[in-house]
Amino acid sequence: MTPPTLGILGGGQLAQMLALAALPLGIRTVVLEPDPQAPARLCAEHLCAPYTDPAGLGRLAACDAVTLEFENVPVEALAALEGRGPVRPGGTLPARSKHRAREKEALRAAGAATAPFVAVETQADLPGALEAVGGQGLLKTSELGYDGKGQAQVNSEADLRAAWEGLGRVPCVLEELVAFEREVSLGVARNVAGEVAFGPLVENTHRRGILRTSVYPAQVPPDTEAQARDLARRVAEGWGLEGLLTLEFFQLPGGDLLVNEVAPRVHNSGHxxxxxxxxxxxxAQVRAVLGWPLTDWAPLHPCAMVNVVGTPDEREPDWDAIDALPGTRRHLYHKAHRPGRKLGHVNLVAPDVETLWGRLAELERRIP
Known part of the structure; x- marks a missing residue:
């Protein structure tokens, strides 16, 4: 029997971890990625070529299915694959989730609430925009911003004009500055048969705009997870998802959720x-993309993750102390050190929530 093959557009650490999850299932992976030092090259067939390379796209089209490692795949690549085999998530979903205004409009159409927002496409959209979102906001580029990049907090009309100039006068979204209690995220998977499964509700903290820690279980009111699942199901079914989608939420005082952002893929908070x-x-993403049966993927034990991010002085974590801490396991991406770059993460598992939080504090002390 010929083993199934999964094609992946992108060859970074997410593709690496997708390939490592696929291998025990008897699935081989092929990644199309122009970086010769792509992390996924170590565990998958690496097609070192541009995302629009005809030969590379032809090799992916020969796979049983193709999935995405990141949402900013050139539209030309997706267009070239259309009709040649399953691309999941596919259709308009990647284009929708890579553009903040379109994403928020589609979320609302699916019945999921977002923060109030105004699209700022041109200079003519600036007057009155801040007032429309309550006088304080976050200006974000409509495309390409991530990990705190491409955004600025604005508190006055002068701030807004300066921020828009500083972001390059590109199309943006101005969002109300939401007073939230915590940020949480949840993944949802849906296969071609319409079967839906969910990941855990995870509590997240950030440092300098980059995800620092993710913790399960999240410290939320009792009905918050059910609310998150309901919203995720609405989006998955309303958007015709085939694959996996991660939703990031703001949890408001009282427990209501606003969808902040969506990623059509596995997510850092789910590591x-x-x-x-x-x-x-x-x-879960591999199964959903190949149309296999799904199951929920909440952990069986309390657990957490801390990101390892490059520092200006190239400091290393205290690996000896980390390895000696019960329940830790490191995951490194084989990437060159660069300030602000995600180089790996450390997962932590504990027998109970109290022990988890105590060990997490110790783990954080060991990672710059």
Whole structure:
């Protein structure tokens, strides 16, 4: 029997971890990625070519299915694959999720609330925009911003004009500055048969705009997870999802959720599922994309993740102390050090929530 093959557009650490999850299932992976030092090259067939390379796209089209490692795939690549085999998520979904205004409009159409926002496409859109979102806001580029990049907080009309100039006068979204209690995220997977499964509700903290920690279980009111699942199901079914989607939420005082952003893929906040027991988010995406049966992938034990991010002085984590801390497991991406770059993460598993939080504090002290 010929083993199934999964094509991946992108060859970074997410593709690496997708490939590692696919391998025990008997699935081989092929990644199309122009970087010769792509992390996924170590565990997948690496097509070192531009995303629009005809030969590379032809090799992906010969796979049983193709999925995405990131949402900013050139539209030409997706167009070239259309009709040649399953691309999941596919259709208009990647284009929708890579553009903040379109994404928010589509979320609202699916019945999911977002923060009030105004599209700022040209200079003519600036007057009155800040007032429309309550006088304080976040200006974000409509495309390409991530990990705190491409955004600025604005508190006055002068701030707004300066921020728009500083972001290059490109199309943006101005969002109301939401007073939230915590940020949480949840993954949802849906296969071609319409079967839906969910990941865990995870609590997230950030440092300098980059995800620092993710913790399961999230410290939220009792009905918050059910609310998150309901919203995720609405989006997955309303958007015709085939694959995996991660929703990031603001949890408001009282427990209501606003959708902040959506990623049509596995997400940094879900990495803790690798070691918490049960199915990981990476196996969930592989299964959904290939049309296999799905199951929820919440961890079986309390767990957490801390990102390892490059520092200006190139400091290394205290690996000896980390390895000696019970329940830790490191995941490194084989990437060159660069300030602000995600170089890896450390997962932590504990027998109970109290122990988890105590060990997490110790783990954070060991990672710059």
């Amino acid at each position: 803790l599922t690798q070691d918490g027991g049960g199915v990981s988010q990476f196996e």
